Amino acid sequence: MxxxxxxxxxxxxxxxxxxxxxxxxxxxxxxxxxxxxxxxxxxxxxxxxxxxxxxxxxxxxxxxxxxxxxxxxxxxxxxxxxxxxxxxxxxxxxxxxVPAIKPAAAITKTGTIGLLGTEATVRQRYVDDLEKEFASGKTLLRYGANDLVALGEAKLRGDEVSVDDVTRAASGLVLQAGGENLDTVVLACTHFPLLEPELREAFGKDVTFVHGAxxxxxxxxxxxxxxxxxxxxxxxxxxxxxxxxxxxxxxxxxxxxxxxxxxx
The missing domain is CATH 3.40.50.1860 (Rossmann fold)
Incomplete structure (x- = not known):
């Protein structure tokens, strides 16, 4: 080599x-x-x-x-x-x-996990298989938040990105049935940790974020x-x-x- x-x-x-x-x-x-x-x-x-x-x-x-x-x-x-x-x-x-469903399933206390990714990611059979293998008996709520990708890119370019912008892009996750029980969210897109401070403010201090970097x-x-x-x-x-x-x-x-x- x-x-x-x-x-x-x-x-x-x-x-x-x-x-x-x-x-x-x-x-x-x-x-x-x-x-x-x-x-x-x-x-x-x-x-x-x-x-x-x-x-x-x-x-x-x-x-x-x-x-x-x-x-x-x-x-x-x-x-x-x-x-x-x-x-x-x-x-x-x-x-x-791949989405960090395994560690998320290990730390959730409520048993309800959020998967925040792109629309293409959250619908994949690969994700179905990860859920079956590592989150059996848990509730996995999925949401495709494509707009977060553009917001992450904009933030790195030095553009202003508000918590309101991030909240609007991600709110569909918690608005699902059972969303009030979320205590762990998998950031299933490498862009999303760039917005973790804004996401923490949007979701509240009781939610733990997990990603696989x-x-x-x-x-x-x-x-x-x-x-x-x-x-x-x-x-x-x-x-x-x-x-x-x-x-x-x-x-x-x-x-x-x-x-x-x-x-x-």
Whole structure:
């Protein structure tokens, strides 16, 4: 394994920065390329066929160009839809992101868990299977809050995002029958932890939020354990979208040690 071979962190936008933060904590010396498919945003409003084809195609081209040692799909929607397909077509090790239903089920006291994701994520059979395996006997309320993705992106760009905006986007979760019993909410989109302060204010202090970024980082670290790292070439971020818009995110990337932004 070439010590300069990067870890490729892929997301539809910049929600994957929540995963990158945890990855830096456990693998501070690893070379990283962050890939944001902003031209394809939002995934949550697309059909399963569209997401699968787009993610598999992009990751195939990125694997060929960047020769990563591992690819982390830091996107719940892409993972729940396309993870199996991508693993079938690429030889590169792939780590996906799935809703943190297991830890949520372990800590809920009321037995009622909320799943806040994109519309595409919350309807997946993958989620059905996680519920059956880890939350049997619990109540899992699901809500697709696509608007939270745009609010998370806007917040990182420095735009003003109000608690009222976040509340409107997420309120459908608690307005369901049984919503008054929620005590644990799974943030099943990597964008959503960017809005955790606003979500805490919207849902109240008695609700616990759970997401999988730290677990994903630990899994990546486990798979690359013992490998040599050389990040002397410098980390960078690539986008499929407009560079003018991407460059507004420069301060956010700089906080994670990435100063070079390029177009894919």
């Amino acid at each position: 070439d010590a300069k071979a990067p870890i490729l962190l892929f997301d539809s936008g910049v929600g994957g920065l929540t995963v990158l933060a945890e990855l830096r904590a456990v693998l501070p010396d690893a070379p990283v390329i962050y890939a944001a498919d902003i031209a394809g945003l939002p995934y949550g409003a697309k059909s399963e066929a569209e997401v699968a084809a787009r993610v598999a195609g992009l990751l195939g081209r990125m694997a060929e160009r960047y020769e990563p040692r591992l690819i982390c799909i830091a996107c719940n929607t892409a993972s729940t839809i396309a993870l199996g397909m991508v693993r079938d077509v690429l030889e590169t090790p792939i780590v996906g992101t 730290a677990g994903i980082a630990r899994r990546v670290a486990y798979l690359v354990d013992g490998q040599q790292f050389d990040a002397s070439g410098g980390d960078f971020a690539v986008t499929t979208g407009e560079m003018n818009d991407f460059e507004r995110l420069a301060p956010a990337f700089a906080r994670h040690g990435i100063s070079r932004l390029v177009h894919f």
